[in-house]
Amino acid sequence: MRRGGARERLLGAVGVLTAFALCEALGRSGLVRSSYLPPASEVLVRAVRLGGDAAFLRGVRATVEAWAAGLALACAVAVPLGLLLGSVPAVNESVRVLIELVRPVPSVALIPLVSLLLGAGAGTTVALVAFAAVWPVLFNTVYGLGETDPLAEETLRAFGFGRLAVLLRAGLPSAAPFIAAGVRISAATALILAVATEILAGFGEGLGIFIAQAGTATDGTTDVLAAVVWAGVLGLVINGALLAAERRLFPWTPEHREAGR
Numbered sequence: 001m002r003r004g005g006a007r008e009r010l011l012g013a014v015g016v017l018t019a020f021a022l023c024e025a026l027g028r029s030g031l032v033r034s035s036y037l038p039p040a041s042e043v044l045v046r047a048v049r050l051g052g053d054a055a056f057l058r059g060v061r062a063t064v065e066a067w068a069a070g071l072a073l074a075c076a077v078a079v080p081l082g083l084l085l086g087s088v089p090a091v092n093e094s095v096r097v098l099i100e101l102v103r104p105v106p107s108v109a110l111i112p113l114v115s116l117l118l119g120a121g122a123g124t125t126v127a128l129v130a131f132a133a134v135w136p137v138l139f140n141t142v143y144g145l146g147e148t149d150p151l152a153e154e155t156l157r158a159f160g161f162g163r164l165a166v167l168l169r170a171g172l173p174s175a176a177p178f179i180a181a182g183v184r185i186s187a188a189t190a191l192i193l194a195v196a197t198e199i200l201a202g203f204g205e206g207l208g209i210f211i212a213q214a215g216t217a218t219d220g221t222t223d224v225l226a227a228v229v230w231a232g233v234l235g236l237v238i239n240g241a242l243l244a245a246e247r248r249l250f251p252w253t254p255e256h257r258e259a260g261r
């Protein structure tokens with residue numbers, strides 16, 4: 001029995017119920033106008049009803065597809081590049097300044113430029129999501145390679161394996177748990193960027209477009225908050241699925257051993 005995990009879930013449920021009760025009380029007390037903060041029960045009912053709205057679900061699917069494509073593109077770029085930077089110090093040192101220069105640039109600040117280059121549509125969202133999601137995977141890959149057991153590397157070299165074989169047989173397995181953690185971190189960032197890009201770009205189809213349109217409608221606060229609930233649930237499901245995959249694939253890592261007690 002995982003006592004730590006059960007305790008965390010219990011505390012999480014208590015936090016959610018407490019926040020729900022506070023929002024419900026504020027919404028019905030009259031202290032805050034219902035147009036600014038509707039009762040939480042109304043928001044929840046509206047979120048459930050949106051689950052039967054075909055147009056809304058198409059928007060959610062569009063956001064999830066853009067999120068998945070952007071995250072996949074980020075991983076396809078970050079993992080090989082991270083392996084290169086982590087295994088060849090000269091390359092790492094030569095591009096470090098460029099990486100540190102580009103990394104702090106906010107993805108949302110690139111919306112006008114990317115929109116101009118790629119035009120309206122999912123391509124802009126995918127590109128911005130990939131840009132934001134690439135960094136955690138990249139740095140976790142480099143860091144993971146630094147944790148490779150030197151004895152394992154020397155043993156492979158002693159048996160005549162070349163640099164690439166040593167990297168794939170010793171370095172990559174050692175870095176795999178770190179890469180998985182980076183993907184999980186990037187998944188949350190990618191979802192935030194997908195919704196935010198849709199909101200700020202104001203075109204196409206997606207969950208963010210629904211939020212932007214509802215925000216300009218009369219008494220659209222309930223729809224906005226209901227869509228935010230959907231975004232939060234999506235993030236929770238994605239994080240839970242990735243965390244479960246990590247625990248299944250890498251049960252020997254310290255954090256997962258602690259969780260399993």
